[in-house]
Amino acid sequence: MVVTRRATVRHLLTSPHLRAGSLLGGEAGLDAPIGDVIVRARVEPELPPIEGSVVVLDVERLGDHLYQVDQAIRVISDSGAVALLIVNQARDVGPSVRRLANRFEVPVFEIDSGDVMALAQSLRSELLFPDIEHAAAVDHALDSFDRRLVLTPDGVVDVISDLMNMDCCLMAADRVVIAGPRIEIGGRRLADSNHHYVDHSLESALHSVPIAIVPGEEPAYWLIAESEGSDSAQRTLASLMRLGAWYLATILASARVNAERDARRRITLLNEILDTTEVSEAGIANQITALGWTTTGWNTGLNIQLRGSVDSGRVLNLHAEMRQRLGDAGIDGPLIERTDGWSGWISDPKEPPVDSYPTIVRSIASALTGFVGSHSDLTAHAGVGRPHTELVGLRRSLSEAREASMISHARGREASGAAHIDQIGVQRILMGWFASEDFASFAHTVLEPLIAVDPDGQMLRTLEVYLDANCSATAAAVKLDVHRNTVANRVERVCLVLGVRLEDPETRLSLQLACRMLHLDR
Amino acid sequence: MDQLNLDDIEALALGATLLGTGGGGDPYIAKLMMRQAIEEFGPVEVVEAVDLPPNSLILSTAIIGAPTVILEKIPAGTEFVAGIRSLAAYLGKEPAAVMAIEVGGANTLLPIATAAEMGLPIVNADGMRRAYPQIEMTVFTLGGLSAGPLSVADEKGNRCVFETTTNQIAETLARTAVIQLGLANAISCYPMTAGQLVEHGIQGSITYCTRLGHLLEDVKAGREGAWQTFLDESESVEFFTGKVIDLDRRTTEGFARSTVILEHLDDGNRTMRIEVQNENLIAFEDGEAVITTPNLICMLDSETYDPITTESIAYGNRLIVIGMPCAPEWHVEGMLDLVGPRAFGYDLDFVELPG
Secondary structure, X not given: OOOOOXXXXXXXXXXXXXXXXXXXXXXXXXXXXXXXXXXXXXXXOOEOOOOOXXXXXXXXXXXXXXXXXXXXXXXXXXXXXXXXXXXXXOOOOOHHXXXXXXXXXXXXXXXXXXXXXXXXXXXXXXXXXXXXXXXHHHHHHHHHHHOXXXXXXXXXXXXXXXXXXXXXXXXXXXXXXXXXXXXOOOOOOOOOOOOOEEEOOOOOEEEEEEEOOOOOOOOOEEEEEEEOOOXXXXXXXXXXXXXXXXXXXXXXXXXXXXXXXXXXXXXXXXXXXXXXXXXXXXXXXHHHHHOOOOOOXXXXXXXXXXXXXXXXXXXXXXHHHHHHHHHHOOOOOOEXXXXXXXEEEEEEXXXXXXXXXXXXXXXXXXXXXXXHHHOOOEEEEEEEEEEEEHHHHHHXXXXXXXXXXXXXXXXXXXXXXXXXXXXXXXXXXXXXXXXXXXXXXXXXXXXXXXXXXXXXXXXXXXXXXXXXXXXXXXXXXXXXXXXXXXXHHHXXXXXXXXXXXXXXXXXXXXXXXXXXXXXXXX | OOEEOHHHHHHHHHHXXXXXXXXXXXXXXXXXHHHHHHHHHOOEEEEOHHHOOOOOEEEXXXXXXXXXXXXXXXXXXXXXXXXXXXXXXXXXOOEEEEEEOOOOHHHHOHHHHHHHHHOOOEEOEEOOOOOOOOOOOXXXXXXXXXXXXXXXXXXXXXXXXXXXXXXXXXXXXXXXXXXXXOOEEEEEOOOEEHHHHXXXXXXXXXXXXXXXXXXXXXXXXXXXXXXXXXXHHHOOEXXXXXXXXXXXXXXXXXXXXXXXXXXXXXOOOOEEEEEEEOEEEEEEEOOEEEEEOOOEEEEEEOOOOOEOOHHHOOOOOEEEEEEEOOOHHHOOOOHHHHHOHHHHOOOOOOOOOOO
């Protein structure tokens, strides 16, 4: 349903000013939208009323010439005007009026009013009031935006909420609320193109306007409001939301530009740190200081990798949240956006005790658990390096953290997790494999026949758990919560599909590595 | 046609009622008077104006007043001859023929009865070839002929002659006299020579009226194709067949005004509205003016094909409405000012008949 733009004849006839009158005919035309109310001494074909107008005709002034009422109906119909209001009929206008009204579907309403001009003026004010209110609201919003009185998404949402006296919020693509109070969408539809959309599936109308930072891109945000107001209130809300969405797009785009600029500076610096050799470079140290960071003392590198629908834009958008979550978990230090996640470090003037790393790993793991909890389309795994001194040490620690996060991802069947380089131990030997593109494509080729017949991944998971359980069907059955015969049966089918024999240790090792590789590659 | 005799009376009366276009006065009494005059004085000779000596005097007679009064106040019969004689005496010249001012309604037949009584021929011409409520509404006015001097006579012997400067004043003075004399009187106006009549009058009116009457008689007799022949010969257009659903009669400003509303027999939402001031003047179909004065709006009973006068219309009558073109002599400069819709107070343009 489209929000009605204008009042209809039916609406107008409910006016308190017309309560004493009656409809003579033309019911079929009651839903025509009204543009204006005009007073006419006569309605002639030479000077037809404007399209969409309701014509008020003072019948008392027509005297004997009541044929002019018939003529008026005809002219109104021909000109696209929508209704005739006959006022003060001293004599009955006769049965032809009803018939003509029905024939031409022009509602004819009669009322004794006395002052025709006053009646028309009242109806006009009533009709135009929503337009005036609408214009005032739009003007206020425009003024607020144009004079930069609000500069944040919260400010924009507040302007709309205050003007309409209802909740409004800005929601990201993953339905995380960015500004304003949360509005429950449930199963209702949001706008899927670059247009305003109203979902009427529930009693209250759910308005949504998509916001794409770059025109033509998929919408990254939605401005959402729920309204139970009148048609005119909904029309005003829709206009304000469209205006707000346009302004939000500029705010968000400018925030994006700033974030990208900052991120670029950080990533450039990170790359320089990673390239550092034995000698500390004074230039890098200066830049680190300029960004408010420090590398003096002992530095523990961190690496967070995201998998799922992720790109550099998404990482930028999630940057503030990740900072916040790590901060809340007690992890404070530089955090640098990469295309698939973040790198960072924690600095400590004194050497951290050897047994302190589990605390850091737990803190990061809990932060990531919260993070993936609100972004269900992502997985996040972190790695933590050993503490080392100075810039050169930081480089080492960052490399260790990267290896640890990769291993964590590879072995992790959970949506999030964290691992310290020392927890990985001999598994670091696998890094060479995991980092290899050739091995990634080989792993795919090996498992391809199984993936093709196993769209939900049940067989693959059974294979992986079976191998991890030292080829014990009983142990795997416990982990998978199925009967051991089921495990045995599935493994037999896997062997059949892949054309392998698991009695061969090399085959087992290859398949186990290939399964790990799939975690990384997903 | 050289003579009008008893056999022509019915057709002439039928044609006159049709040309009365709803008004013109009920020709019934006039028909009786014409019958009596012919029985008493013999057939009336019909002459063409062109066949008369150009300088010979032609005088008219007509009944003037209110149609509703004329229905009840039957003419004595003496006032018509008296009116002509008064004017002839004033002019000092005897008339060579009698003329009908309006061939339409009662005033078609009364001059014939008068001609019979006076032993004069009736001239085959008139000034309207339809009925109009006012003296000045003639083609003679358009031709610049004066309605005066004119005489007004009543049944008691009162007579007066007016000299007037304009035809509108002639109407005003005559109307004032008539109001005092009982609203059913004889008038003799537009005294003219045969030459003037040839130049400015509508020729052949009496024969046209009689012809229409005969055509309608054929229709009434149910002859095959008669209705179409009637429409073709009279160049009429059939507009509407409907039932009277509303009738509003009122007398204002000296006119019998009424509004007749018909509902179409096949489609209840189609309506025709006919505005009447003595005669049918405007017909609106669904709010749009489709026939306007000076063209004729005639209503006929849809079963008997009798032309219907406004006074006799009743709720529930089933009627055929036709539009008939006015005499071509009307189509000269000044026509709409004199007899167009605005001359009767309707702020509408003249509408040509289709076809």
